[in-house]
Amino acid sequence: MLIKLSDLPFGERAVVREIRTSAHDLNCMGLRIGKELKMVTKQPIKGPVVVLLGELEIAMGLETAELIVVETGTDA
Amino acid sequence: MTEEKAKGNADLPEKGTTVLMLGNPNVGKSALFNRMTGANAIVSNYPGTTVDFTSGTFIEGGHTYTIIDVPGTYSLEPRDAAEEVAVRMLRDSPDATVMIVLDATKTDRGLYVALEVMERGMPCIVAVNMMDAAHEKKITVDIAELQRILGVPVVSTTATSGEGVRDLAEMLRKAKVADIGAIAQRLRGEEQERESVRGCGGCGGC
Amino acid sequence: MVFSSDARWEMVDAITRQTVTYGTYKHTLGDVLGDLTVKPLTGIPVAFAALYAFWSVFTSFAGTLMTDGFMVKFFDGFWLPWMQSVWPDPASWHYFLFVGNPAADTCFEAFGMLTSGLFVSIGVVLPAVLVFYLMMTLLEDSGYLPRLAVLMDSVLHRIGLHGYAIVPIILGLGCNVPAVTATRILETKKQRFIMMTLLALFIPCGAQLGIMMSVLPDLVGIVMLCLIVGFCIFGFVLNKVIPGENPEILVDVPRYHWPVKEYVAKKLWNRTKGFLKEAVPFVLFGILVVNLLYLGGVIQGLANLLEPVFVTWFGVPKETVGPLIAAFLRKDLAIAQLSTIPMTTYQMVASVVLVTIYFPCVATFVVMLREGWKELIAAIVVLFVVVFIYGGIIHGIGILLGVA
Numbered sequence: 169m170l171i172k173l174s175d176l177p178f179g180e181r182a183v184v185r186e187i188r189t190s191a192h193d194l195n196c197m198g199l200r201i202g203k204e205l206k207m208v209t210k211q212p213i214k215g216p217v218v219v220l221l222g223e224l225e226i227a228m229g230l231e232t233a234e235l236i237v238v239e240t241g242t243d244a
Numbered sequence: 245m246t247e248e249k250a251k252g253n254a255d256l257p258e259k260g261t262t263v264l265m266l267g268n269p270n271v272g273k274s275a276l277f278n279r280m281t282g283a284n285a286i287v288s289n290y291p292g293t294t295v296d297f298t299s300g301t302f303i304e305g306g307h308t309y310t311i312i313d314v315p316g317t318y319s320l321e322p323r324d325a326a327e328e329v330a331v332r333m334l335r336d337s338p339d340a341t342v343m344i345v346l347d348a349t350k351t352d353r354g355l356y357v358a359l360e361v362m363e364r365g366m367p368c369i370v371a372v373n374m375m376d377a378a379h380e381k382k383i384t385v386d387i388a389e390l391q392r393i394l395g396v397p398v399v400s401t402t403a404t405s406g407e408g409v410r411d412l413a414e415m416l417r418k419a420k421v422a423d424i425g426a427i428a429q430r431l432r433g434e435e436q437e438r439e440s441v442r443g444c445g446g447c448g449g450c
Numbered sequence: 451m452v453f454s455s456d457a458r459w460e461m462v463d464a465i466t467r468q469t470v471t472y473g474t475y476k477h478t479l480g481d482v483l484g485d486l487t488v489k490p491l492t493g494i495p496v497a498f499a500a501l502y503a504f505w506s507v508f509t510s511f512a513g514t515l516m517t518d519g520f521m522v523k524f525f526d527g528f529w530l531p532w533m534q535s536v537w538p539d540p541a542s543w544h545y546f547l548f549v550g551n552p553a554a555d556t557c558f559e560a561f562g563m564l565t566s567g568l569f570v571s572i573g574v575v576l577p578a579v580l581v582f583y584l585m586m587t588l589l590e591d592s593g594y595l596p597r598l599a600v601l602m603d604s605v606l607h608r609i610g611l612h613g614y615a616i617v618p619i620i621l622g623l624g625c626n627v628p629a630v631t632a633t634r635i636l637e638t639k640k641q642r643f644i645m646m647t648l649l650a651l652f653i654p655c656g657a658q659l660g661i662m663m664s665v666l667p668d669l670v671g672i673v674m675l676c677l678i679v680g681f682c683i684f685g686f687v688l689n690k691v692i693p694g695e696n697p698e699i700l701v702d703v704p705r706y707h708w709p710v711k712e713y714v715a716k717k718l719w720n721r722t723k724g725f726l727k728e729a730v731p732f733v734l735f736g737i738l739v740v741n742l743l744y745l746g747g748v749i750q751g752l753a754n755l756l757e758p759v760f761v762t763w764f765g766v767p768k769e770t771v772g773p774l775i776a777a778f779l780r781k782d783l784a785i786a787q788l789s790t791i792p793m794t795t796y797q798m799v800a801s802v803v804l805v806t807i808y809f810p811c812v813a814t815f816v817v818m819l820r821e822g823w824k825e826l827i828a829a830i831v832v833l834f835v836v837v838f839i840y841g842g843i844i845h846g847i848g849i850l851l852g853v854a
Contacts, residue, residue, distance in 0.1 A: 227603075
């Protein structure tokens with residue numbers, strides 16, 4: 169199922185399918201299409217989202233997370 | 245130190261080689277820098293900017309190296325003032341050797357900027373740092389294989405304990421320009437120069 | 451040969467596939483702590499605890515132990531009487547400039563370049579700055595800083611900044627000079643401008659904190675509250691008013707690791723050295739300039755000119771005008787001077803808050819100028835407007851509460 173990264177529940181895994189914002193910065197941080205990630209936490213009052221990508225843990229703003237499409241339920 | 249320099253290198257120019265230490269933020273670059281230069285580091289302001297950088301010198305094998313700790317960067321397409329300075333430093337010292345520092349637990353991210361540097365045709369050496377953390381996380385990096393693919397010297401280091409730092413300093417003189425086309429070929433499995441690599445033990449520097 | 455970004459990433463993937471293998475490993479204590487300190491439910495209390503612990507260390511070490519326990523005794527007991535006894539001719543202009551008031555018993559009141567100037571920079575500010583630098587270095591080297599940045603981002607992004615603005619804020623509590631330089635951690639001009647302006651306005655430096663704590667310890671809490679509220683209000687307004695981008699945070703959250711003693715020591719030394727070289731000469735120079743202005747009657751003239759504004763608009767007694775004017779250059783000593791004027795609690799809080807949000811010290815001015823003169827002029831305009839409005843607001847609240 170394709171959902172926005174910002175809607176991914178805590179502790180769930182998903183695969184990045186589409187980046188609808190400037191992908192370069194995200195790529196440089198290790199978030200790339202086809203990579204599997206895990207939602208670590210979302211901060212309250214529309215704060216940043218923290219995800220785990222393999223060994224990398226990165227934090228991004230909520231608006232950025234809304235522009236990333238991930239697929240859940242795959243066992244990639 | 246000075247004695248060693250005097251007898252080892254009568255015929256070499258005195259100004260030494262500039263080494264730019266480049267890599268992602270938080271890969272232990274500063275720790276590595278401190279290990280290599282000891283106490284004689286100088287913090288300076290990069291002209292026309294507010295970004296500070298550290299430089300220092302050390303002597304290895306009778307050769308003087310001026311080593312510059314370039315602000316951490318993820319790519320050569322800069323995002324902020326510090327990354328901008330990193331790019332300008334590369335441009336301003338075209339004769340420099342680039343020491344690319346990778347975090348062994350996050351090799352992919354560091355390799356991106358490493359490839360960008362290699363495309364510029366500057367002589368390179370790669371330090372795979374934070375080997376202790378990688379070991380803890382049960383991540384193994386095949387240093388010999390990485391060296392074979394990249395075609396430049398690759399040394400594993402743990403800056404916090406000093407492990408491998410000596411080797412890194414010694415290998416600096418073997419830094420060489422990577423052939424990016426050959427890297428692509430080797431990755432596709434077209435390994436025309438396999439024989440020669442095996443012949444010399446694959447140190448990649450000779 | 452140059453590749454496209456995608457081609458390069460493909461190569462990176464191909465290289466890592468051939469050289470890197472991931473084993474399975476048990477989560478270590480560090481990983482568990484890492485998760486706990488970035489999740490809001492557990493992370494926010496931890497952040498408060500960390501900041502509170504730091505505050506306790508700061509007040510007890512820098513305030514009580516170093517400044518009150520040692521520096522005050524040394525400067526008031528030995529240095530000042532000695533200077534007063536050896537410097538020739540107490541009535542001369544040079545005595546006034548360098549030693550100050552011949553009748554003063556404390557270095558707060560003397561106001562000379564070599565008495566109060568040295569006392570403030572070495573006795574009060576240096577211990578404070580040391581503690582702040584140590585804290586900053588430990589935060590950086592342990593890997594806690596990015597987590598703190600993520601937690602703070604929810605608030606700071608609302609006021610045009612992002613989580614990493616916590617770095618200049620913490621440094622600014624030590625000294626604004628390195629803090630202004632640290633604003634480069636922010637990406638856009640807009641963010642840096644907002645940060646610099648807010649730093650100059652609402653972040654009291656170590657000197658001010660140190661003096662506030664030694665001369666009016668009971669009021670530090672309420673003064674800080676006024677400053678934090680002002681910080682948020684004007685940050686929000688500046689974010690709305692100033693054109694430009696406010697990009698979202700995008701940072702790496704590294705694992706925890708133990709800071710290595712020698713690197714912490716080295717960083718601490720480099721930063722302290724920078725402070726001694728850049729800020730201390732300006733504190734001394736500032737005192738000299740203020741004393742010269744006093745000698746030339748400029749301060750008195752300005753005080754007479756601005757007195758009606760201060761008394762009617764801000765609601766503070768007219769004796770405070772002198773120190774408030776002097777605060778253009780040296781806020782720390784202005785607070786010390788204020789403490790000797792009899793005032794109601796409200797007047798004291800209002801005047802101390804005013805002194806703090808007033809113009810930054812000369813040294814801060816100089817580093818801001820280094821960042822760009824256009825920004826500096828814009829910042830000065832904003833400073834004027836904010837001081838005027840916020841001073842009025844505090845007065846208004848005071849009237850409503852019936853204390854002004």
